[in-house]
Amino acid sequence: xxxxxxxxxxxxxxxxxxxxxxxxxxxxxxxxxxxxxxxxxxxxxxxxxxxxxxxxxxxxxxxxxxxxxxxxxxxxxxxxxxxxxxxxxxxxxxxxxxxxxxxxxxxxxxxxxxxxxxxxxxxxxxxxxxxxxxxxxxxxxxxxxxxxxxxxxxxxxxxxxxxxxxxxxxxxxxxxxxxxxxxxxxxxxxxxxxxxxxxxxxxxxxxxxxxxxxxxxxxxxxxxxxxxxxxxxxxxxxxxxxxxxxxxxxxxxxxxxxx
Amino acid sequence: xxxxxxxxxxxxxxxxxxxxxxxxxxxxxxxxxxxxxxxxxxxxxxxxxxxxxxxxxxxxxxxxxxxxxxxxxxxxxxxxxxxxxxxxxxxxxxxxxxxxxxxxxxxxxxxxxxxxxxxxxxxxxxxxxxxxxxxxxxxxxxxxxxxxxxxxxxxxxxxxxxxxxxxxxxxxxxxxxxxxxxxxxxxxxxxxxxxxxxxxxxxxxxxxxxxxxxxxxxxxxxxxxxxxxxxxxxxxxxxxxxxxxxxxxxxxxxxxxxxxxxxxxxxxxxxxxxxxxxxxxxxxxxxxxxxxxxxxxxxxxxxxxxxxxxxxxxxxxxxxxxxxxxxxxxxxxxxxxxxxxxxxxxxxxxxxxxxxxxxxxxxxxxxxxxxxxxxxxxxxxxxxxxxxxx
Amino acid sequence: xxxxxxxxxxxxxxxxxxxxxxxxxxxxxxxxxxxxxxxxxxxxxxxxxxxxxxxxxxxxxxxxxxxxxxxxxxxxxxxxxxxxxxxxxxxxxxxxxxxxxxxxxxxxxxxxxxxxxxxxxxxxxxxxxxxxxxxxxxxxxxxxxxxxxxxxxxxxxxxxxxxxxxxxxxxxxxxxxxxxxxxxxxxxxxxxxxxxxxxxxxxxxxxxxxxxxxxxxxxxxxxxxxxxxxxxxxxxxxxxxxxxxxxxxxxxxxxxxxxxxxxxxxxxxxxxxxxxxxxxxxxxxxxxxxxxxxxxxxxxxxxxxxxxxxxxxxxxxxxxxxxxxxxxxxxx
Numbered sequence: 003x004x005x006x007x008x009x010x011x012x013x014x015x016x017x018x019x020x021x022x023x024x025x026x027x028x029x030x031x032x033x034x035x036x037x038x039x040x041x042x043x044x045x046x047x048x049x050x051x052x053x054x055x056x057x058x059x060x061x062x063x064x065x066x067x068x069x070x071x072x073x074x075x076x077x078x079x080x081x082x083x084x085x086x087x088x089x090x091x092x093x094x095x096x097x098x099x100x101x102x103x104x105x106x107x108x109x110x111x112x113x114x115x116x117x118x119x120x121x122x123x124x125x126x127x128x129x130x131x132x133x134x135x136x137x138x139x140x141x142x143x144x145x146x147x148x149x150x151x152x153x154x155x156x157x158x159x160x161x162x163x164x165x166x167x168x169x170x171x172x173x174x175x176x177x178x179x180x181x182x183x184x185x186x187x188x189x190x191x192x193x194x195x196x197x198x199x200x201x202x203x204x205x206x207x208x209x210x211x212x213x214x215x216x217x218x219x220x221x222x223x224x225x226x227x228x229x230x231x232x233x234x235x236x237x238x239x240x241x242x243x244x245x246x247x248x249x250x251x252x253x254x255x256x257x258x259x260x261x
Numbered sequence: 262x263x264x265x266x267x268x269x270x271x272x273x274x275x276x277x278x279x280x281x282x283x284x285x286x287x288x289x290x291x292x293x294x295x296x297x298x299x300x301x302x303x304x305x306x307x308x309x310x311x312x313x314x315x316x317x318x319x320x321x322x323x324x325x326x327x328x329x330x331x332x333x334x335x336x337x338x339x340x341x342x343x344x345x346x347x348x349x350x351x352x353x354x355x356x357x358x359x360x361x362x363x364x365x366x367x368x369x370x371x372x373x374x375x376x377x378x379x380x381x382x383x384x385x386x387x388x389x390x391x392x393x394x395x396x397x398x399x400x401x402x403x404x405x406x407x408x409x410x411x412x413x414x415x416x417x418x419x420x421x422x423x424x425x426x427x428x429x430x431x432x433x434x435x436x437x438x439x440x441x442x443x444x445x446x447x448x449x450x451x452x453x454x455x456x457x458x459x460x461x462x463x464x465x466x467x468x469x470x471x472x473x474x475x476x477x478x479x480x481x482x483x484x485x486x487x488x489x490x491x492x493x494x495x496x497x498x499x500x501x502x503x504x505x506x507x508x509x510x511x512x513x514x515x516x517x518x519x520x521x522x523x524x525x526x527x528x529x530x531x532x533x534x535x536x537x538x539x540x541x542x543x544x545x546x547x548x549x550x551x552x553x554x555x556x557x558x559x560x561x562x563x564x565x566x567x568x569x570x571x572x573x574x575x576x577x578x579x580x581x582x583x584x585x586x587x588x589x590x591x592x593x594x595x596x597x598x599x600x601x602x603x604x605x606x607x608x609x610x611x612x613x614x615x616x617x618x619x620x621x622x623x624x625x626x627x628x629x630x631x632x633x634x635x636x637x638x639x640x641x642x643x644x645x646x647x648x649x650x651x
Numbered sequence: 652x653x654x655x656x657x658x659x660x661x662x663x664x665x666x667x668x669x670x671x672x673x674x675x676x677x678x679x680x681x682x683x684x685x686x687x688x689x690x691x692x693x694x695x696x697x698x699x700x701x702x703x704x705x706x707x708x709x710x711x712x713x714x715x716x717x718x719x720x721x722x723x724x725x726x727x728x729x730x731x732x733x734x735x736x737x738x739x740x741x742x743x744x745x746x747x748x749x750x751x752x753x754x755x756x757x758x759x760x761x762x763x764x765x766x767x768x769x770x771x772x773x774x775x776x777x778x779x780x781x782x783x784x785x786x787x788x789x790x791x792x793x794x795x796x797x798x799x800x801x802x803x804x805x806x807x808x809x810x811x812x813x814x815x816x817x818x819x820x821x822x823x824x825x826x827x828x829x830x831x832x833x834x835x836x837x838x839x840x841x842x843x844x845x846x847x848x849x850x851x852x853x854x855x856x857x858x859x860x861x862x863x864x865x866x867x868x869x870x871x872x873x874x875x876x877x878x879x880x881x882x883x884x885x886x887x888x889x890x891x892x893x894x895x896x897x898x899x900x901x902x903x904x905x906x907x908x909x910x911x912x913x914x915x916x917x918x919x920x921x922x923x924x925x926x927x928x929x930x931x932x933x934x935x936x937x938x939x940x941x942x943x944x945x946x947x948x949x950x951x952x953x954x955x956x957x958x959x960x961x962x963x964x965x966x967x968x969x970x971x972x973x974x975x976x977x978x979x980x981x982x983x
């Protein structure tokens with residue numbers, strides 16, 4: 003069997019030698035941090051205009067992650083391109099001829115890209131948190147407060163898992179275009195819209211992004227949100243099930259179908 | 262008849278074509294040869310009025326292409342098989358071309374039949390293979406029943422049957438009195454197709470002569486001689502006799518002798534006198550490729566590199582001959598062409614150097630730079646990001 | 652050594668490869684021929700374990716491809732010139748392949764040098780021409796210094812120097828005892844390169860024989876003789892039961908004889924010969940003869956005016972599609 007260490011090294015070379023890695027990950031970080039900072043500044047200046055309920059349940063930690071709604075899309079793009087360019091360039095045939103053990107190939111790729119996405123995700127969430135808190139002024143919280151560290155680390159995990167989920171989907175669909183065409187509208191529009199529609203929102207609660215984002219909240223049901231039938235870790239667990247399912251689906255497609 | 266006079270094309274400091282003068286006559290297939298980057302595509306584009314010459318001019322039937330009345334009825338060209346709108350069917354693609362030139366629609370079905378695409382005429386050309394695209398391009402060239410035809414690498418992507426068909430088509434077109442001008446990199450194919458050759462190197466004319474003259478001018482004919490395999494002494498005896506008589510004798514891999522400088526009857530007589538029996542005595546003409554290589558040597562700088570294998574672990578199969586092992590050299594072997602690597606791409610337009618001439622279909626321009634880094638404050642749009650995915 | 656046993660591939664109801672069994676031996680260049688849609692590309696993909704066979708097996712040196720630990724050290728393949736990531740430099744494309752099979756990084760520079768791409772090693776491969784992409788693909792095949800090499804249409808896009816170079820490279824690799832398997836549509840090119848041929852049509856094996864035998868079996872071959880003593884020669888040949896055809900210009904043609912035999916005969920009888928040469932049909936003629944009936948697309952004659960020429964002498968009407976895997980490239 004091909005040595006996993008060799009394949010990991012090869013996948014690391016692949017990922018660091020294309021420019022899309024740098025600009026997708028940099029966008030994920032910068033977009034999240036910048037938009038979170040802007041919204042935190044906005045919260046501070048308009049805090050008095052918020053309703054009493056909103057003021058009472060204001061979650062300064064979650065507020066400093068509000069840019070993730072856009073930043074996660076860059077993570078989706080990163081995850082999709084890591085796998086999708088193998089197919090769009092035809093490199094997949096060369097890659098599989100070099101590493102015919104498909105599980106080794108796929109999981110090495112996902113391990114390398116996933117770890118990278120998690121690291122960038124953690125950096126993003128910590129940066130967003132500190133910058134956001136600095137801008138929130140008197141409404142701020144600290145890392146030492148209850149559950150805050152869990153939420154900040156959770157924000158990083160969330161970003162990384164979104165990327166890994168996208169890799170699994172792209173492996174199943176074997177096309178960057180198709181994967182982006184499904185994932186981007188899903189996370190940016192459909193999931194958001196459905197979570198506001200009665201009945202549909204009961205289902206939408208179990209979507210990977212909706213469930214996973216609970217880990218980032220310190221105040222449950224912050225800002226007048228609906229109560230979720232699961233806690234922060236339960237939500238992350240639901241997201242992990244989605245990720246596992248997409249990876250399993252991707253692996254089965256790669257194993258069964260002709261390259 | 263195509264006539265180029267003093268044709269010159271410069272791109273900035275680089276001269277792609279320099280002072281090229283030639284005539285392509287009707288009634289024969291004229292081959293157009295040259296190494297990559299020698300200016301073939303540029304020349305073809307100037308003939309078709311796609312590029313404007315820096316100096317000199319080129320005419321078709323006495324007129325520059327752009328001044329030809331109803332050009333599609335006089336000149337047909339296959340430049341790039343994929344220069345077709347992929348969303349259109351083969352038939353509507355041809356139909357739109359026919360309407361532009363005032364050619365009756367019925368002719369479209371005729372040419373589709375000629376190239377064998379009638380069964381896929383209604384299909385979008387996007388799904389066409391390279392060979393089918395090539396056939397469609399040939400159909401378009403034939404549409405106006407023109408007297409002058411230009412083909413750039415016409416057999417690209419075709420299968421053996423298609424190659425044979427294109428070759429016969431070109432010969433037939435020429436025998437009908439048309440002017441047929443074909444460029445190709447396949448010397449063995451060109452040897453079978455062309456009657457006349459125009460060879461350029463570094464944008465300048467190297468040869469303009471018939472294929473037969475070209476081969477005899479640039480290489481030596483030789484005789485292949487074999488003696489009974491059972492008696493190696495006879496072979497040595499004959500070698501000595503022939504060398505003494507002024508012939509040059511080289512050994513071929515299968516043990517035959519390659520003799521230059523002596524006519525066949527003389528070899529026969531010498532063998533007879535030396536009491537050597539012959540198992541073969543056959544005349545050979547050098548190949549077009551050999552002749553071409555000899556001629557263009559000056560125009561191509563190739564470098565020879567050996568595979569040193571310096572950094573590889575021992576081969577996984579011990580006992581197998583090593584890659585780096587020098588091949589057994591017998592002094593009088595027919596010289597094996599070295600493993601020279603073809604011209605360093607830096608010196609060729611196909612390297613995509615900034616000063617490169619507008620490359621033809623075989624030397625696509627360097628692709629656009631990768632999608633620029635997304636400014637920090639904007640959201641990456643999917644349309645941007647997928648550019649890199651391709 | 653590559654061994655195929657009963658290899659079969661079906662796409663829906665269409666059988667692309669039908670019980671194919673053959674061996675590719677070391678030390679010679681083996682040509683792989685067949686009309687478009689014959690199943691060549693599918694077969695090559697199954698050899699590399701890229702496509703799953705419906706039934707049958709492929710063994711590389713006795714092993715399944717998937718069981719090779721570092722396959723690039725056993726078998727190198729050029730399948731598709733553009734099978735590289737265009738956004739990555741030529742050097743890095745090769746580097747990640749090398750690392751996956753624990754091939755030292757310095758080897759990357761060596762193969763780039765070998766194929767003449769050193770000056771553009773750091774350039775992104777999407778700016779490469781077809782010929783340069785082809786060279787990059789050849790470099791990737793040579794990376795692991797494998798004993799087995801597969802090339803699918805290697806001369807595609809190369810210029811005459813490049814064609815000449817790859818041909819000599821393949822011959823030199825075979826002469827070193829390696830197994831070389833090469834597919835091509837260019838019969839004239841194949842005739843110069845291959846020693847052994849495997850021909851398939853509609854997914855079935857049509858021939859597995861040496862080049863010389865293939866041509867001999869599928870076309871007329873004869874010996875041409877010229878002599879100053881033509882009358883005498885003809886009598887001698889007649890006397891020994893050979894059928895002699897007068898071909899004008901003082902040449903005689905004899906079917907069903909070897910030059911060796913006729914040379915000895917002439918020597919015994921003291922006849923001087925000015926030519927004694929074996930005349931063979933071209934590989935192309937032999938190929939056309941053999942694959943008649945197995946061609947999927949073909950043109951209708953060569954009449955530019957479109958009048959329906961008498962039906963072509965080979966082949967049934969065009970089929971539907973050639974290869975479900977290669978809609979944009981006819982390198983089937």
